[in-house]
Amino acid sequence: MLVEAAKMEKYEKIKVVGRGAFGIVHLCRRRTDGALVILKEIPVEQMTRDERLAAQNECQVLKLLNHPNIIEYYENFLEDKALMIAMEYAPGGTLADYIQKRCNSLLDEDTILHFFVQILLALHHVHNKLILHRDLKTQNILLDKHQMIVKIGDFGISKILVSKSKAYTVVGTPCYISPELCEGKPYNQRSDIWALGCVLYELASLKRAFEAANLPALVLKIMSGTFAPVSDRYSPELRQLVLNMLNLDPSKRPQLSEIMAQPICTRPLLNLYTDVGNVKMRRIEKPLSAVQAGVHARPAGRWPNSRLRADGTLGPGKMVHALPLSSVYTWGSGISTPLRLPMLNTEVLQVSLGRTQKMGVTKSGRLITWEAPSVGSGEPALPGATEQIQPQFISRFLEGQSGVTIKSVSCGDLFTTCLTDRGIIMTFGSGSNGCLGHGNFNDVAQPKIVEALLGYELVQVSCGASHVLAVTNEREVFAWGRGDNGRLGLNSQDSFSSPQQVCMPEEFEPQRVLCGVDCSIVVGVRHTILACGSNRFNKLGLDQIAGADEPPPSDQVEEVHTFSPIQSAPLNREKIVYIDIGTAHSAAVTETGRCLTFGSNQHGQLGCGTRRSSRVPYLLPELQGITMATCGDAFTLAISADGEVYTWGKGARGRLGRKEEDSGVPKAVQLDESHPFTVSSVACCHGNTLLAVKPLLEESGPR
Numbered sequence: 001m002l003v004e005a006a007k008m009e010k011y012e013k014i015k016v017v018g019r020g021a022f023g024i025v026h027l028c029r030r031r032t033d034g035a036l037v038i039l040k041e042i043p044v045e046q047m048t049r050d051e052r053l054a055a056q057n058e059c060q061v062l063k064l065l066n067h068p069n070i071i072e073y074y075e076n077f078l079e080d081k082a083l084m085i086a087m088e089y090a091p092g093g094t095l096a097d098y099i100q101k102r103c104n105s106l107l108d109e110d111t112i113l114h115f116f117v118q119i120l121l122a123l124h125h126v127h128n129k130l131i132l133h134r135d136l137k138t139q140n141i142l143l144d145k146h147q148m149i150v151k152i153g154d155f156g157i158s159k160i161l162v163s164k165s166k167a168y169t170v171v172g173t174p175c176y177i178s179p180e181l182c183e184g185k186p187y188n189q190r191s192d193i194w195a196l197g198c199v200l201y202e203l204a205s206l207k208r209a210f211e212a213a214n215l216p217a218l219v220l221k222i223m224s225g226t227f228a229p230v231s232d233r234y235s236p237e238l239r240q241l242v243l244n245m246l247n248l249d250p251s252k253r254p255q256l257s258e259i260m261a262q263p264i265c266t267r268p269l270l271n272l273y274t275d276v277g278n279v280k281m282r283r284i285e286k287p288l289s290a291v292q293a294g295v296h297a298r299p300a301g302r303w304p305n306s307r308l309r310a311d312g313t314l315g316p317g318k319m320v321h322a323l324p325l326s327s328v329y330t331w332g333s334g335i336s337t338p339l340r341l342p343m344l345n346t347e348v349l350q351v352s353l354g355r356t357q358k359m360g361v362t363k364s365g366r367l368i369t370w371e372a373p374s375v376g377s378g379e380p381a382l383p384g385a386t387e388q389i390q391p392q393f394i395s396r397f398l399e400g401q402s403g404v405t406i407k408s409v410s411c412g413d414l415f416t417t418c419l420t421d422r423g424i425i426m427t428f429g430s431g432s433n434g435c436l437g438h439g440n441f442n443d444v445a446q447p448k449i450v451e452a453l454l455g456y457e458l459v460q461v462s463c464g465a466s467h468v469l470a471v472t473n474e475r476e477v478f479a480w481g482r483g484d485n486g487r488l489g490l491n492s493q494d495s496f497s498s499p500q501q502v503c504m505p506e507e508f509e510p511q512r513v514l515c516g517v518d519c520s521i522v523v524g525v526r527h528t529i530l531a532c533g534s535n536r537f538n539k540l541g542l543d544q545i546a547g548a549d550e551p552p553p554s555d556q557v558e559e560v561h562t563f564s565p566i567q568s569a570p571l572n573r574e575k576i577v578y579i580d581i582g583t584a585h586s587a588a589v590t591e592t593g594r595c596l597t598f599g600s601n602q603h604g605q606l607g608c609g610t611r612r613s614s615r616v617p618y619l620l621p622e623l624q625g626i627t628m629a630t631c632g633d634a635f636t637l638a639i640s641a642d643g644e645v646y647t648w649g650k651g652a653r654g655r656l657g658r659k660e661e662d663s664g665v666p667k668a669v670q671l672d673e674s675h676p677f678t679v680s681s682v683a684c685c686h687g688n689t690l691l692a693v694k695p696l697l698e699e700s701g702p703r
Contacts, residue, residue: 008079011039011086023082027089037074040085062087064129069122071142071153090151092143095199099138102206103449104422105404108365109234112203113268118150120265121272123196124256126152127189134187136195137176138202174218175208179248182219190250197245197253204230204238209246223248233365233405233421237264324695326680328360329671330370330393332632332688336654338671341370342395348692353685354411354463357429358393360681360692365405367398367418367447404447411685412463412481418447423457425450425470433466434497435481441497452499453478464515469522470499475509477502477522485518486561487533493561504563505530516581522563527575527591530563538615539586539599541566545616556615571596571617582631582684587638593625595638603634604664605649611664623666632684638666639679645669645691655687 011028014036018025023042030037062073062085072088092098095115119141126133133152140154178194181187201209209227212218221227225248230239241264247253259265325347329338341358346368348360358370370393405421415429415436426447427436434441437450453470456478461470467481467488478499479488486493489502504510508528514521519533519540531540535557538545544555545568557567566572571588574596578589585599585606597606598617604610606618620638623646629638635649635656646666647656657669671677676696683690 007077008084011037013039028086036089036091038071038087038089040087041079042083042085043081061131064131065126067122067125069118069150069152070125071151087153088151090142090153091145092147094139095141095143095150095203096138098143098147099202099206103424103454104206105420105424105449106206106231106233106422107203108405109238110268112200112234112238113265114148114271115150115203116200117260117265117268117272119152119196119199120256120259121269122150122152123192124260127192127256132187132189133192133195135176136192136199138199141199174215175210177222178250179223179225180250182222188250189255190253193245193253193256194250197242200245201227201230201242204234204242235264237262325363326692326694327671327673327677328370328690328692330358330688330690331654331657331669332686334653335392336657336659338657338669338691339392340672341393346395347694348681350408350681351683351690351692352409352411352416352463353683353688353690354416355413355465355686357411357416358688358690359398359409359411359416360690361406361409361418365407365421367406367409368395369398370395398447408461410461410463410468411683412468413465415463416447417461417463417468419458419461419470423459423473425453425458425461427468431497433482433495435463435466435468437468437480437497437499439498450499460512462513462515464520465517467515467520469502469513469515469520471510471513471522475504475511475525477504477510477513479520485534485559487515487519489520489522489532489561489563491562502563505565514579514581516586517583519581520563521579521581523576523579527577529566529571529576529579531566532560532563534559537584537600537613538568539581539584541568541571541586541598541617543568543615545569548616550615568598568615568617570619571598578628580630580684582636583633583686585631585634585636587629587631587636589626589629589638593627593641595620595623595626595629597636600634603650603662605631605634605636607636607648607664607666609664620666628679628682630682630684632689633686635684635687637682637684637689639682643676643678643693645671645679645682647689650687653687655689657689 010031012031014027014029016024017027023040026039026041028037028039065073071090074086076083076085123133123136135154140152142151142153143149144151176195176198178191181191198209205228210218210221212221225246230242241259241262244254260269324343325345326343328341328343328348328351330341331338347363348368349363351360360368362368372393406418407421409416409418412435415427417425417427419425426449428444428447429436431438431440431442431444436444437452438444438448439452456472456476458470459473461468464487467479470478479490479502480496480499481488483490483495484493488496488500490500508530509525510522511525512523516533519531521540522530531542533540535542542557542560542564543551545551547569575591576588577591580587585597585601588596590596596617596619601608601611601613607620608618623638625641626638627641629636632655635647638646645668647669648663648666649655651661651663656663658667671693673693677693678696679691680694681692
């Protein structure tokens with residue numbers, strides 16, 4: 001029966017927020033307490049008998065339901081021959097809108113499960129009241145203003161089962177209807193579970209499981225049960241849960257209680273009671289310091305005779321601990337010996353340095369950053385000290401990238417660029433020089449997609465001090481940012497705040513890009529190298545050099561504004577597999593593991609034992625089996641295949657990772673590792689170094 005006690009005077013209409021087949025949806029303010037509510041206005045006079053029953057049914061259903069994950073029902077009343085249903089307002093929009101705004105950036109599994117278990121609990125409450133929803137879809141799932149709490153709404157076509165009977169009416173959104181409904185079989189709770197499986201699939205894939213141009217084609221797809229697989233970045237348990245819920249045989253779909261009992265749902269269900277109540281809490285991006293060390297440690301190998309230091313590193317002692325997944329070291333800026341950064345139980349695959357940033361990418365695709373603690377947070381640490389109560393750096397996961405899997409990160413002077421596993425570029429930081437690529441010069445606090453490149457699949461990106469280069473899977477190169485010296489390769493010195501496609505020589509196939517301070521390099525698939533920008537000291541190898549003699553002034557190149565082939569021997573004859581540009585010099589690694597340096601030698605950074613100035617590339621005779629080389633402002637670093645780290649050049653302020661001033665010849669850096677390791681990534685910027693190592697795990701031993 002309709003309740004007429006309440007009157008419209010209790011509500012102040014603000015605006016119309018929706019129009020449906022049955023009526024109008026108003027956003028209103030309740031005069032008694034100022035709370036925002038939704039009023040659904042359904043004109044009953046023009047309705048058919050079935051439509052009136054459906055409207056009345058929604059009131060009956062809402063009255064029976066009382067759950068934090070279901071839109072709350074307040075009251076209903078008649079006003080000017082219209083049925084008014086007052087209910088809770090969810091300002092965060094629909095889950096469909098939330099998914100659409102992801103721009104193909106997959107959600108992380110924690111976020112998916114956080115949403116899913118709330119829907120699961122709500123649907124369980126609905127079924128316990130012997131109600132079928134019959135139109136469960138992302139458009140009917142609403143979010144609170146913080147987009148943390150899920151609310152199921154729109155029970156307009158829900159069915160109250162007065163007995164254990166089944167519903168036969170074919171209703172619901174076609175993309176979410178179950179196979180049995182397509183065949184005209186009765187609809188029951190298992191059909192709601194099919195729809196829930198479609199929602200879970202949509203959360204994991206950002207697209208519907210079943211879509212087609214017309215209804216017959218859609219029915220064929222649903223009846224065949226064929227849909228694109230969920231990305232293998234997600235756990236096997238999540239992918240299997242989707243398959244189980246989308247089983248063509250209703251009897252083989254799990255019941256809601258069975259789903260809730262699965263281990264994959266246990267932790268997110270428990271987390272709801274600690275996190276959802278505090279909606280301002282960042283549930284997904286928790287700081288590393290909040291994670292208990294060793295909770296998820298993999299005992300794949302052990303260090304005997306080791307103890308845990310106060311900063312989380314291992315040193316001599318009697319205790320035995322599992323190997324860390326990886327270690328990251330830094331030196332420079334007054335730190336004269338390698339300092340192990342706080343890691344806890346995170347495996348870092350790639351690192352990058354900027355003027356102010358130390359950043360890494362974890363194996364799970366998250367951005368991690370290391371920052372100096374704020375003033376007054378602890379006693380000042382001595383440079384190079386690794387065993388201290390207060391760590392010299394604090395590690396944390398970067399906020400604002402929840403649900404995005406990062407493949408690589410590259411830092412400019414005051415900005416950062418990251419590349420997702422879907423080939424999407426995101427940038428943040430200082431917008432000066434237009435180096436964020438957003439078409440303006442505004443600063444951006446959290447990673448933001450470079451929308452101009454959304455139509456391309458990017459495979460690699462590099463930042464200079466104030467410009468960026470990126471390459472696509474179709475071998476296209478884009479550049480933006482500061483343009484003086486011709487560093488963008490656009491045949492001008494203009495700057496651009498949005499990506500510009502760079503013309504490449506015919507038949508040249510770009511594979512990797514590299515940005516220096518005022519220049520750029522593109523490496524081709526056949527190891528050919530093009531460069532543009534400032535060639536000061538011949539740091540790009542653009543001088544025409546045939547042998548060991550200095551080139552005459554006519555063959556010296558100071559600056560080029562388009563990408564041009566390197567001309568200096570032996571660079572133009574060798575297969576270069578790794579190359580890096582410093583402030584005034586560069587280093588390259590050949591296919592045979594030899595290291596070549598070229599450019600300025602003011603501080604002995606070419607490694608030839610003297611500070612003689614020469615524009616001729618120098619082959620370091622003592623270094624063999626080199627796999628990586630990188631350059632800072634006036635020093636060079638090389639890594640051998642066995643993990644040995646060598647540095648040379650300017651030594652002031654700890655640049656070389658040892659307590660020593662300038663060194664014109666390569667010398668080894670000692671890392672605090674008691675177990676064989678391999679270097680996974682290294683970066684140098686200005687006078688600093690960031691280096692990630694991974695232990696070589698033993699196949700046998702204690703488990």
